[in-house]
Amino acid sequence: MVAGLSTELNILEAARKVFMQKGFAAARMCDIAKTANINPALLHYYFRKKEKLFDVIFEQELDGFHSDIMSILHSGRTFFENIRLIIDKDIQKVASAPFLPMFILNEMHSNPERMQRSLGIIQRHSALFNVFREVVEREHLAGRIRAVCPQQLFLSIWGLTMFPFLAQPMVKMALEIDDQSFDALIRERSEYVSDMLIKSLQV
């Protein structure tokens, strides 16, 4: 029907919000219906089960996660320039969806089986790391950076950029800051993290 597509998108939008904030177990179908301003029964008409609906959201979110990093790595710029771009992109993306990291990691943690359902995502993620590793090794052989374990560096980039969002409530509490100060901290973080990483990599 005419309204079909728009209703479906409407549901997906609402489900995204609710699942991201509450996670699978705590999310209520009623909440999703209320957020979408539709009848609860409609959720089952479009997506047969809660889990089906969740899977759609989860896959979408996970897939777009590091999609543009690959292209940055393949650009002609220097390694240090690329580091800055990647950090910037990561922080910028997550800042616009601050619940995303927590959502992804939490669900992967609480339901590891879900992951194995979508092999394609796994492949894309490890492909990303392999490119990253090659670049790091090339840079070191060329004498432009010091010897470094690519895995550790990869983990560090993720940790430095995503942790503030993962721990947002705790961070605000421990640092005694409000929303504005937190935003300011995030705005300054990109440069701070890039400087720190680059300085630690210089020969």
Place this chain on the structure above:
Amino acid sequence: MVAGLSTELNILEAARKVFMQKGFAAARMCDIAKTANINPALLHYYFRKKEKLFDVIFEQELDGFHSDIMSILHSGRTFFENIRLIIDKDIQKVASAPFLPMFILNEMHSNPERMQRSLGIIQRHSALFNVFREVVEREHLAGRIRAVCPQQLFLSIWGLTMFPFLAQPMVKMALEIDDQSFDALIRERSEYVSDMLIKSLQV
């Protein structure tokens, strides 16, 4: 009764396991009872509600989180030595309870109100940061480290040490490593992170 205390401890131990793995919403009182090998009704005899039981666990876990860092900061060692000790302690502690960071952050995220119930914890956490800030500022004035935003540094230490555990399933997937390789990565991480931080702080 005689069995009273041991049953209570038994319950707490079981509840810790289940809540840590599943989180509040997905955890089942039955699972806890089964894990503790007791009758489900007993849970309500000792702790009136699921939430009461959860609160006890949550508070315990959160409180012990950074308890020994304070004493490290107050020791007579140099700043760089302290950085190494803190990183080491953090990683070591979390490695022995890898679900802990995810548990804490997830519950703070999904139920921020719970936090306000226990003001003491908030105070201890911000006290920790204040000591850290003073130390950093003193070191900079003494010319022993370069100028650095204490908040950013604090966030970085946490992120670099805790992220690997928070993202463990994703990390294994992206880096294509198994449990053994992950453990090896963690063992090497303490030194890697310390070196990186110290190098970026040197004047």
Place this chain on the structure above:
DNA sequence: GTCTATAGCGGGATAGAC
């Protein structure tokens, strides 16, 4: 203190009218 039995409800899912 520990058990059995069961109340009571919240929430996912379906049937069927429109």
Place this chain on the structure above:
DNA sequence: GTCTATCCCGCTATAGAC
């Protein structure tokens, strides 16, 4: 496609015997 009504299960919580 959308609605109302309702089923039914799983789970928390309690009553009450032992």
